[in-house]
Amino acid sequence: MARLLEVRALQAQYGPTKVLHGMDFGVEEGGITTILGANGAGKTTTLRAVCGMVKTQGEITFAGARIDGRATESIVRLGVAHVPDGRGTFVNLSVEENLRLGAHTRRDKNEVAADFERMYGYFPRLKERSRQQAGTLSGGEQQMLAVSRALMLRPRLLLLDEPSFGLAPRIVQELFEIFRVINQADRVSMLLVEQNAAMALRLADHAYLLETGRVLISGSAEELGRDEAIRRSYLGY
Amino acid sequence: MDVLLHQILSGLATGGIYASVALALVMIYQATHLVNFAQGELAMFATYIAWSLMQAGVPYWAAFVLTVAIAFALGVVIERVIVQPVENAPILSVVIVFIALLVILNSLAGWIFTYTIKPFPSPFPSAPLFGNSYVTSHELGSIGVTLVVLVLIFVFFRFTPLGLAMRAAAQNPVSSRLVGIRVGWMLALGWGLAAAIGAIAGIMVAPTVFLEPNMMSGILLYAFAAALLGGIDSPGGAVLGGFIVGVLENVIGSIIGTELKLTVALVLIVGVLVIRPSGLFGKVLVTRV
Numbered sequence: 001m002a003r004l005l006e007v008r009a010l011q012a013q014y015g016p017t018k019v020l021h022g023m024d025f026g027v028e029e030g031g032i033t034t035i036l037g038a039n040g041a042g043k044t045t046t047l048r049a050v051c052g053m054v055k056t057q058g059e060i061t062f063a064g065a066r067i068d069g070r071a072t073e074s075i076v077r078l079g080v081a082h083v084p085d086g087r088g089t090f091v092n093l094s095v096e097e098n099l100r101l102g103a104h105t106r107r108d109k110n111e112v113a114a115d116f117e118r119m120y121g122y123f124p125r126l127k128e129r130s131r132q133q134a135g136t137l138s139g140g141e142q143q144m145l146a147v148s149r150a151l152m153l154r155p156r157l158l159l160l161d162e163p164s165f166g167l168a169p170r171i172v173q174e175l176f177e178i179f180r181v182i183n184q185a186d187r188v189s190m191l192l193v194e195q196n197a198a199m200a201l202r203l204a205d206h207a208y209l210l211e212t213g214r215v216l217i218s219g220s221a222e223e224l225g226r227d228e229a230i231r232r233s234y235l236g237y
Numbered sequence: 238m239d240v241l242l243h244q245i246l247s248g249l250a251t252g253g254i255y256a257s258v259a260l261a262l263v264m265i266y267q268a269t270h271l272v273n274f275a276q277g278e279l280a281m282f283a284t285y286i287a288w289s290l291m292q293a294g295v296p297y298w299a300a301f302v303l304t305v306a307i308a309f310a311l312g313v314v315i316e317r318v319i320v321q322p323v324e325n326a327p328i329l330s331v332v333i334v335f336i337a338l339l340v341i342l343n344s345l346a347g348w349i350f351t352y353t354i355k356p357f358p359s360p361f362p363s364a365p366l367f368g369n370s371y372v373t374s375h376e377l378g379s380i381g382v383t384l385v386v387l388v389l390i391f392v393f394f395r396f397t398p399l400g401l402a403m404r405a406a407a408q409n410p411v412s413s414r415l416v417g418i419r420v421g422w423m424l425a426l427g428w429g430l431a432a433a434i435g436a437i438a439g440i441m442v443a444p445t446v447f448l449e450p451n452m453m454s455g456i457l458l459y460a461f462a463a464a465l466l467g468g469i470d471s472p473g474g475a476v477l478g479g480f481i482v483g484v485l486e487n488v489i490g491s492i493i494g495t496e497l498k499l500t501v502a503l504v505l506i507v508g509v510l511v512i513r514p515s516g517l518f519g520k521v522l523v524t525r526v
Binding site: 092 | 294398401402404408409411412413414415416417418420430
């Protein structure tokens with residue numbers, strides 16, 4: 001069976017600087033793929049490339065349709081939600097308005113209302129602060145908001161850019177628990193970029209190790225996590 | 238006392254005009270972080286369209302509605318065709334484009350309609366309403382129309398999904414695309430709305446200042462003062478600023494003489510920039526990282 005996301009020979013650049021040099025990877029329907037690598041390996045760029053935020057060459061196929069070269073908002077409308085680097089909070093708007101924007105493309109009002117409750121169930125803190133200006137939330141709360149905003153789209157594929165960044169370990173644990181729930185209960189496939197390799201490998205089924213814009217090693221998350229040599233030289237734990 | 242009351246009331250009437258134009262300025266400012274210098278000329282041009290329609294025999298309110306719709310479309314087209322291509326250009330280039338728009342619209346109006354000053358009708362009766370002697374019916378009607386427009390705009394932005402999406406697109410285009418908002422179109426809609434508001438302001442002020450290609454130049458200056466006074470990034474502040482500037486201009490003008498009226502606006506602009514650059518209601522953004 002074809003994978004939900006299939007990427008072949010992906011190249012990307014910022015101006016004259018090439019960042020990705022021909023990557024092949026994919027995400028299974030209902031699966032979680034993680035992309036690991038050091039700073040500057042091209043992890044964030046890979047996610048940006050998938051949703052049309054940078055200039056790319058190569059083939060990107062989502063649910064059987066080519067999406068490379070399409071506008072970001074059109075890719076999003078196909079069901080690709082992105083929790084971006086830096087969280088992308090609408091800082092001037094309230095928490096509730098941020099969530100409502102997440103459901104911008106949806107017309108099923110009742111379902112949206114139910115999803116609000118679901119998000120507030122996952123993250124009760126957001127409910128307490130629903131009227132508050134989102135820019136005043138703590139880093140962890142803003143990350144919860146970013147994840148919830150992405151889920152309000154009812155995506156088929158969730159792109160997660162370092163969700164653990166800058167968060168207390170306990171909150172990271174909580175967040176990853178919720179990712180697992182979302183993946184299993186709602187069948188949302190995920191592409192997870194992480195520096196916290198241990199956490200990412202425990203959650204994911206497939207893993208790709210990235211070095212300066214190329215896939216160095218790929219395999220099942222279990223294999224990569226077990227391999228002493230890889231662990232010591234590349235994952236650093 | 239009567240004189241003062243009269244000055245305040247007619248100040249509120251012109252203040253409503255300033256408030257509308259200031260609101261249009263703020264709407265564009267929030268999306269582009271630039272002042273649209275052509276805002277006044279857009280309003281002037283729309284007023285000429287209304288005048289032409291009326292000359293052709295279209296009844297007043299039909300011409301009013303039609304003009305607002307045409308101005309809206311014109312705003313959208315200008316954004317898509319002229320502003321969008323320079324979206325990522327340096328600030329100065331965009332400013333030049335705005336000034337070019339101002340000059341082009343001004344000359345175009347002069348060329349098509351001549352520079353001769355024309356009278357413009359008011360939809361309100363010439364006899365004062367309720368037999369009072371403080372305020373003309375046109376002033377009262379103008380205040381009413383402006384208030385209705387401002388309330389409608391507020392409700393639109395505050396309570397509708399489209400209004401929310403437009404606010405989001407202006408504040409954070411990158412995140413807006415990531416939730417599927419078509420940012421380009423939202424900005425174009427913003428221009429359309431701003432042009433429509435300006436058109437209403439032009440039609441309401443034309444009976445007082447008369448119709449000519451330069452009718453909005455002074456008003457734009459007052460509107461700019463109003464927007465700065467209220468806070469250039471605060472729509473509510475701009476509206477309140479408009480009314481304050483209108484009243485101040487009238488009251489102070491009657492004391493120191495009408496020749497110095499425009500000075501009031503300039504003093505306000507400089508004063509605000511020196512004492513409180515964010516204006517009365519300019520939001521000081523609180524962010525935690």
